[in-house]
Amino acid sequence: MRQGSAMHQKLEDEVHKAVKIDIVTKEDAFGLRLWNFVQGLRTLRDMGLTRELEVWGMIDGNLVNGIIDSVSYRNPNADFEEELSSQESQAAQLQTSIRDFFPQKSKTEHHRKVYLTDVKTRRSLKPVTPAVVRPAKVQLLLYHMFLCDMAAGKLDYLKVFRRYGLDPDDTFSDTFMAEIGSLHDEIFDDTPASSAGEAPNGSSQAALKSSDITSSGEEDSRMASTPDLLKYNTLRDLIALVKDEIRLTFPEGADSIGQMLRVHYIHQESGEDIDVSDFPVSRVALEKYLSKHMEWWRGERPAQGVEIEEGFKCLTCEFGNDCSWRESLGQRILAQAEERKRARQANAR
Ligand code: SF4
Known part of the structure; x- marks a missing residue:
């Protein structure tokens, strides 16, 4: 493992406990990414911080994904945000606004917001130049936009599955369901059975808990023979869970996500702080950057x-x-x- 990656893993281990899950199909593999996303949102709500949160979004019809290093309820630079907000108020009187950076305060302002940070590792302890920070800022602006779109319910998950060549209705493998079930007992459907309320093996559906699942093949075969007992069998099923978790985490949709971002540089071996760059979100700056680069992507200009x-x-x-x-x-x-x-x-x- 590279040093930078090792440092990222160390940070992730502070909030997540790694559990090995076996995957059999490519749908399992993507299902695992969605479960990781769900777990990431739950960790954020429980601990106020999550790391390595994956996001997906569309740029010009192209699917893009990314991993946000850190998402928390802690504003990285509340003073700076306050300063920019007051500048906005003054500028509003002159009919010029930086509203692009800071949308006007809404009546829901009292809800806590989440803030994104990108962590970069470096070998050198020297302060970071603006030229080095620029791509990291663009990356974070992009992830911020993706997370906002997901929080606003704008991401078309079926489109994402199609782009990856995944069948949204293909049932996850028994191995995968058994291992996920040992971590998330919510996959066991506790609604009353439509007939006698009995599972085919005679046990009550509601009585099935994660503690019933061991690594033995007995439970695997029980699940395989009673597929109706399980929720979230497919990627399409998981969409509902992902959307529920998003609603719980971002009750105000995109407005639940703060407008102040941070790129944090740390030493790749010691983890020592090197530098931080705090900046406000600007959709205008991001769109300008994307438009220039998408021109090249579409073959409308030569590479630069x-x-x-x-x-x-x-x-x-x-x-x-x-x-x-x-x-x-x-x-x-x-x-x-x-x-x-x-x-x-x-x-x-
Ligand atoms: S493609 Fe050329 S200009 Fe761009 S980083 Fe590589 S060597 Fe430099």
Whole structure:
């Protein structure tokens, strides 16, 4: 495991206990991701913090997913938010507004909000330059938009399944259901049976609890022979659970999600704090960035390499040896250096 990943795992272990779940089908694999999402929201409500929360969204009809490193009820920089809010009030009098950053306070303002943080690991303890933070900010703005859309009920889960080539009605494997059942006894349907209230094996449906499930094959075969006893058998079934959990976690929909974001840099081995960058959400900035990059994605403009201040990225880029942009960038850097040298010499005369 890479050092950065190890540090992320360490942070995740602070709030989640890893449990191994065997998957048999690709539907199981995605079902597990949805259960992880559900568990993430429950952890957030219970502990005030969750880590590694996966989100999905659509950009220009393309499915994009991402993992938010940290979601919590703690505002990363309430003073900064307050300052920007008061600037907004003043600006409103002049009919210019930064409402894009901070939607006006609503009557539901007293509800606690959740805030997103991206954690980046670094080898160097040096402060982070704006050029390094910029892509992390865009990434976080994107995840914020996805989470807001999910909280507002705008994500089409069936579209997501289609994009991954998943059958929403394919029943999860018995192995997967048994292992999920040992963690979440809610999969056992406790509604009264339609006939005599008895399961085919004679036990009461409501009496089936997770404690009944062991790793023995007996319970596996019992579940296999009584599929009606189980809820959330398929990806389509899980959508309802995911939506319920979203409603509980974000009662005000997208308004339940705060407008202040943080990128937090820590040392990849020691976990020592290096730097933080707090910034307000701006849909305008994100849309501008996306529109420029989607033009390239759709083949409407040629590829464009990095700017000079991000030239350090070329050092580790796999296309570095053949990149004509890099070559011209090198020439520009050289020309600028020579110009500065000439200016210094002229000043010295
Ligand atoms: S080498 Fe070329 S492709 Fe790679 S980061 Fe630099 S400009 Fe971009």
